Amino acid sequence: MPFLRSTFIALSRNTSIRRFSEASSLGRRLSSRFVAGMHTDDALRAAAALNSQGISVTLDSLGENVHSPQEAHSSAAIYHELLDAIHQRHLDANVSVKLTQIGMDLNPELAEQIVRDMTDHARTTGSFVRVDMEGSEYTQTTIDMVRRIHAEPGNEGHIGIVIQAYLYRSQADIGLLLKDGIRIRLCKGAYQEPADKAFPGKAQVDENFIRLAEILVDSGTFHGIATHDEKMVEATRAFVRKQGIPPSAFEFQMLYGVRRDLQRALVEAGYRVRVYVPFGTEWYPYFMRRLAERPANLIFLAKNMLKS
Numbered sequence: 001m002p003f004l005r006s007t008f009i010a011l012s013r014n015t016s017i018r019r020f021s022e023a024s025s026l027g028r029r030l031s032s033r034f035v036a037g038m039h040t041d042d043a044l045r046a047a048a049a050l051n052s053q054g055i056s057v058t059l060d061s062l063g064e065n066v067h068s069p070q071e072a073h074s075s076a077a078i079y080h081e082l083l084d085a086i087h088q089r090h091l092d093a094n095v096s097v098k099l100t101q102i103g104m105d106l107n108p109e110l111a112e113q114i115v116r117d118m119t120d121h122a123r124t125t126g127s128f129v130r131v132d133m134e135g136s137e138y139t140q141t142t143i144d145m146v147r148r149i150h151a152e153p154g155n156e157g158h159i160g161i162v163i164q165a166y167l168y169r170s171q172a173d174i175g176l177l178l179k180d181g182i183r184i185r186l187c188k189g190a191y192q193e194p195a196d197k198a199f200p201g202k203a204q205v206d207e208n209f210i211r212l213a214e215i216l217v218d219s220g221t222f223h224g225i226a227t228h229d230e231k232m233v234e235a236t237r238a239f240v241r242k243q244g245i246p247p248s249a250f251e252f253q254m255l256y257g258v259r260r261d262l263q264r265a266l267v268e269a270g271y272r273v274r275v276y277v278p279f280g281t282e283w284y285p286y287f288m289r290r291l292a293e294r295p296a297n298l299i300f301l302a303k304n305m306l307k308s
Helices: 002-012 015-023 025-034 040-051 069-088 108-125 136-151 170-180 202-217 230-243 260-268 283-293 297-304
Strands: 056-061 093-097 129-131 159-164 183-187 223-226 250-255 273-279
Touching (some): 025 283, 040 056, 040 273, 056 069, 069 093, 069 108, 093 108, 108 129, 108 136, 108 159, 129 136, 136 159, 136 170, 170 202, 202 223, 202 230, 223 230, 230 260, 250 260, 260 273
Parallel strands (some): 056 093, 056 273, 093 129, 129 159, 183 223, 250 273
8 A cells, every 4th residue: 555655654754744633632532542642741641550450561763763862862861760760669661762772873882782781781670672663574583682682681581572473574573583592573564564575465474463462472482472363362371271381481461552352361261461551642653654564454453542
């Protein structure tokens, strides 16, 4: 859908519509459903509320690609604040960060040092840092960075990564990461990728997702299976039942405000569930870029506005 994609990208950059959306009642409704709030305290309150329902949390500070080392360090400071607050408030939560938000496009060495510092902080507070995966141009550098930091003494279990099921390379990447004992979040992937790098059809992506999910839940390392697709959820549940894998061996992961009914049902069935809680003043461009990456999400999100 090239037209819809270009339209959403243009909308994400329109400052007038952004100001209107963030001030309008509809904009506030969208942000309150899918974004926890504008500030760290908003996100921490949302985390506490989810914890009270037996749901774990990952906190994600929304942000644009930074333009200076100072902006990269400012973004990092928010994560250090979150790690301290998680520890002080005894929350069942961790953090997730995008490399472009902390200077990857400016200086990969800067971004790596920032992630290393975050991992050190997570280790001292008993927490965990998930490095998000962005477009395929970042895949190899992200994997290499996480492997280097994870291999440093004391970091095992305190840093993890995301793998996208729609990439042809993902099964090989998972095999490599499992040898290192690195925790993986498996998602389908939402970026626009060329045909030589990603499966072109939904059915192929779904098939690969199930294949990779089975590898992960049977690996002996604690991983996250990130999906709102009930078919993917049921396929994973059927596999663990067949293999005798306990529900505590992995977790399902979902987004804040999406399929809350399914989140609750899984918790009631004895499965571990983690919700990704995004927050920050830059929710509008974030939201529009998600629609640009996969315009079909517009219908998906509209349907979920009606679900409790």
